[in-house]
Amino acid sequence: METQNQERSLRASGVAPAAWTGLFVAIYLAVLPMADTIALRNLALACLLVCLAWQFRSIRGELRFGWPILLWAAYLLLFPLMADDHQTAWKSLGGQWGRGLLAMVAGGGAAVILSRRLPVGNMLLVLGAISAAPNLVHLVMFAWKAVEGGSLPWGYWGRETHHADLGYAAGHATILLMAAFMTGEKRIRWLAVLLTLAAVASTLAAQSRAGVAFAVFGAMLILVPSVLFRPLRDNRLVWRTFGLGAMGVVALFVFAFNVDPRWHNLTSELQPGFLGQPVQIECEGEPAISGAVLNKYGSLDRAPWAVEGIVRGDGSRVVLLRAGIELAASHPWGSDGSRQAFQKLLQQVCPEPAIRMAHTHNGWIDTMLAIGWLGAALYLGVLLAYLRQGWTGLRSDGPVRSWGLVLVALSVFWIVRGGTDSVFRDHMLEMQGFMLAFAASAMRLCGRSKA
Numbered sequence: 001m002e003t004q005n006q007e008r009s010l011r012a013s014g015v016a017p018a019a020w021t022g023l024f025v026a027i028y029l030a031v032l033p034m035a036d037t038i039a040l041r042n043l044a045l046a047c048l049l050v051c052l053a054w055q056f057r058s059i060r061g062e063l064r065f066g067w068p069i070l071l072w073a074a075y076l077l078l079f080p081l082m083a084d085d086h087q088t089a090w091k092s093l094g095g096q097w098g099r100g101l102l103a104m105v106a107g108g109g110a111a112v113i114l115s116r117r118l119p120v121g122n123m124l125l126v127l128g129a130i131s132a133a134p135n136l137v138h139l140v141m142f143a144w145k146a147v148e149g150g151s152l153p154w155g156y157w158g159r160e161t162h163h164a165d166l167g168y169a170a171g172h173a174t175i176l177l178m179a180a181f182m183t184g185e186k187r188i189r190w191l192a193v194l195l196t197l198a199a200v201a202s203t204l205a206a207q208s209r210a211g212v213a214f215a216v217f218g219a220m221l222i223l224v225p226s227v228l229f230r231p232l233r234d235n236r237l238v239w240r241t242f243g244l245g246a247m248g249v250v251a252l253f254v255f256a257f258n259v260d261p262r263w264h265n266l267t268s269e270l271q272p273g274f275l276g277q278p279v280q281i282e283c284e285g286e287p288a289i290s291g292a293v294l295n296k297y298g299s300l301d302r303a304p305w306a307v308e309g310i311v312r313g314d315g316s317r318v319v320l321l322r323a324g325i326e327l328a329a330s331h332p333w334g335s336d337g338s339r340q341a342f343q344k345l346l347q348q349v350c351p352e353p354a355i356r357m358a359h360t361h362n363g364w365i366d367t368m369l370a371i372g373w374l375g376a377a378l379y380l381g382v383l384l385a386y387l388r389q390g391w392t393g394l395r396s397d398g399p400v401r402s403w404g405l406v407l408v409a410l411s412v413f414w415i416v417r418g419g420t421d422s423v424f425r426d427h428m429l430e431m432q433g434f435m436l437a438f439a440a441s442a443m444r445l446c447g448r449s450k451a
Helices: 002-031 038-054 056-062 067-082 086-114 120-131 133-149 163-183 186-205 209-228 235-259 266-274 278-284 286-297 304-311 315-330 341-349 363-394 398-417 426-450
Strands: none
Touching: 002 038, 002 086, 002 120, 002 133, 002 426, 038 056, 038 086, 038 426, 056 086, 056 426, 067 086, 067 363, 086 426, 120 133, 120 163, 120 186, 120 398, 120 426, 133 163, 133 186, 163 186, 163 209, 163 398, 163 426, 186 209, 209 398, 266 315, 278 286, 278 315, 278 341, 304 315, 315 341, 315 363, 341 363, 363 398, 363 426, 398 426
16 A cells, blocks of 8 residues: 555656646747736746756756856856946846746756657647747637628737737747658648648738748748758658748748738838948938938939838838947947847937837847847857757757757747847747757757667
């Protein structure tokens, strides 16, 4: 009787914590990209860390964080001591950068507990479906609004305050779901495809150009390595999927081009963004760019779209990028680590800028402005370290290769995505850190099991 009680206790001690861990992982991943979920996100992360602490003795031997992550963590802890505003820097560490580190710890620990409980394909499908939760909620709301209004509400974001949040969710979801399709059992492939299409459709319905482009990019980051490296399944599956995917991408962009007119003048609006002095344009607005447009086009009447594009359109992104580079060059150690670093440094040049932007729309530049060149370089080192681990896994086979494929795709996705939007902050840092650490730990565990 005593032996049976001990066995029941051991089973309960393993199953119950794993169930709670899985629950909080699901909540955390689902709400990470969602707007106005800060309290729920923080609560889920806190509960998840409690679950890991509960099982720390059994998982501590499996937790591994390489020296790039340790260097990144050490720099973040030291940065407030040399920041322009120590108090703000400490707040930013706790509210932004530090949570990214906690998310890495949570992701690595959750992988140790959960990754062996499901086949890799099924685990990827579950993670991808959870990551697509914001997109699925959006599609339901989109359909409801269409029924109420009698027409398709293109550009409707649902409960989100910005279309970018839908794009981030779709990017992660497509990577995980396409990896599940390529590595999982035949019976889950169509579900993975349907969820992938739903995630992409959400970005298309929200008229998020970057969301559509990077959701497709995420899928390609799975398909292309599958073609270049030894096939994850059979050649017919890889090449058939690649061919159908390529045709689907062409059809998708043709449809997007017809539905969203902003695709039509994207190039023409970007070009004028290279005119004039960027910081001066941010400070003075239209008067600072009119002369440069006049010199370029001969008459303001011939190119009214140029000024409009620079001040309020796509050209403003180029101006912001150039202004951010200029400010970063003069502030190599950054500012105070806050999300408002660009605004604060610009206001040192002109207290009342004519064009008010929250950030430079470039994660790498914003990171430089917040925590310096070295801080940006160290975080790039973290992403490259994960990329290197994934690349090593790609040269193996079975589950190791599957997780290696995901790790490579996620790393490249965020390195490139950082060049087009300010993604290294707040919940996006948590989203990156959690899934990268999860995939790295899962890959390492699979490698040990194989050995």
